[in-house]
Amino acid sequence: MGRQPCCEKVGLKRGPWTAEEDQKLVGFLLTHGHCCWRLVPKLAGLLRCGKSCRLRWTNYLRPDLKRGLLSDEEEQVVIDMHAQLGNRWSKIAARLPGRTDNEIKNHWNTHIKKKLRRMGIDPATHRPVSSDQTQAPPPVPPRDQEPRDGAEQPRQEEEEDVKAIVPMIQPHTAAGNDSSVFSPASAISPSCSSSSPSASASGLDVAEWPEPTYLFGMDTIMDVGSVWDAGFLSGGVDTFDHYYPGAGFDQEDWL
DNA sequence: AACATACGCAACCGCTGTCAA
DNA sequence: CTTGACAGCGGTTGCGTATGT
Numbered sequence: 420m421g422r423q424p425c426c427e428k429v430g431l432k433r434g435p436w437t438a439e440e441d442q443k444l445v446g447f448l449l450t451h452g453h454c455c456w457r458l459v460p461k462l463a464g465l466l467r468c469g470k471s472c473r474l475r476w477t478n479y480l481r482p483d484l485k486r487g488l489l490s491d492e493e494e495q496v497v498i499d500m501h502a503q504l505g506n507r508w509s510k511i512a513a514r515l516p517g518r519t520d521n522e523i524k525n526h527w528n529t530h531i532k533k534k535l536r537r538m539g540i541d542p543a544t545h546r547p548v549s550s551d552q553t554q555a556p557p558p559v560p561p562r563d564q565e566p567r568d569g570a571e572q573p574r575q576e577e578e579e580d581v582k583a584i585v586p587m588i589q590p591h592t593a594a595g596n597d598s599s600v601f602s603p604a605s606a607i608s609p610s611c612s613s614s615s616p617s618a619s620a621s622g623l624d625v626a627e628w629p630e631p632t633y634l635f636g637m638d639t640i641m642d643v644g645s646v647w648d649a650g651f652l653s654g655g656v657d658t659f660d661h662y663y664p665g666a667g668f669d670q671e672d673w674l
Numbered sequence: 675a676a677c678a679t680a681c682g683c684a685a686c687c688g689c690t691g692t693c694a695a
Numbered sequence: 696c697t698t699g700a701c702a703g704c705g706g707t708t709g710c711g712t713a714t715g716t
Contacts, residue, residue, distance in 0.1 A: 473702075507705090
């Protein structure tokens with residue numbers, strides 16, 4: 420009623436964000452915050468819809484984001500929370516400061532699900548997979564209905580594909596075009612992650628925000644990468660052995 | 675070296691709940 | 696009370712990179 424439509428998609432840019440666009444968005448939000456996402460792209464001089472700006476900010480540019488692989492502890496929280504909540508990624512993310520729902524969702528779909536299946540555990544039910552399908556119904560989700568899903572069904576028979584269960588050791592360079600070689604928020608110290616990931620960015624004190632992240636040098640980014648390598652390859656406590664003791668998971672299968 | 679395939683992640687799509695006009 | 700914009704969420708997809716042949 421009288422309100423303008425959210426975004427008229429004509430003439431709006433889509434697809435991967437460039438460094439210049441990121442710079443504009445971060446610069447604007449750091450300076451002004453956001454009162455209304457619809458206005459952000461216009462005021463920031465971006466040919467994007469507000470939704471796209473919000474997504475880019477919350478999933479990638481927010482200064483309090485952690486980057487890199489989830490730690491063992493974080494994975495354990497994800498698994499534990501998923502067993503309780505199902506695919507409520509935003510709720511799970513709320514328990515992991517500095518992590519986004521999108522990141523957790525991706526990590527679940529690409530790593531944890533495969534890992535669980537490899538262990539003979541159904542990632543949807545968190546119960547051992549039985550060839551006997553008369554097994555008791557799943558204990559989760561605790562909601563009225565399974566989240567409009569279907570996506571829980573594997574796209575292919577992953578169990579049969581041994582290669583599929585071997586993760587690629589790939590520090591955050593995958594998105595790899597020039598504009599995303601920098602990993603903006605990866606340069607932020609984990610100590611910046613005190614606020615809830617679901618907290619409104621506008622609630623943060625601008626003075627506390629770090630510089631737009633791509634303004635950090637590559638040295639910092641590479642340092643983060645080395646931390647990933649060290650953490651991932653160090654062979655420390657395995658989340659899955661901890662969470663599913665006796666499940667017979669062999670970490671060497673992964674490395 | 676060139677090509678094919680698999681993988682992972684960023685971004686988009688579409689839906690829902692909330693709230694303002 | 697109704698309508699519609701907005702914000703947020705979860706599922707899906709497209710593309711770039713890594714790996715295999």
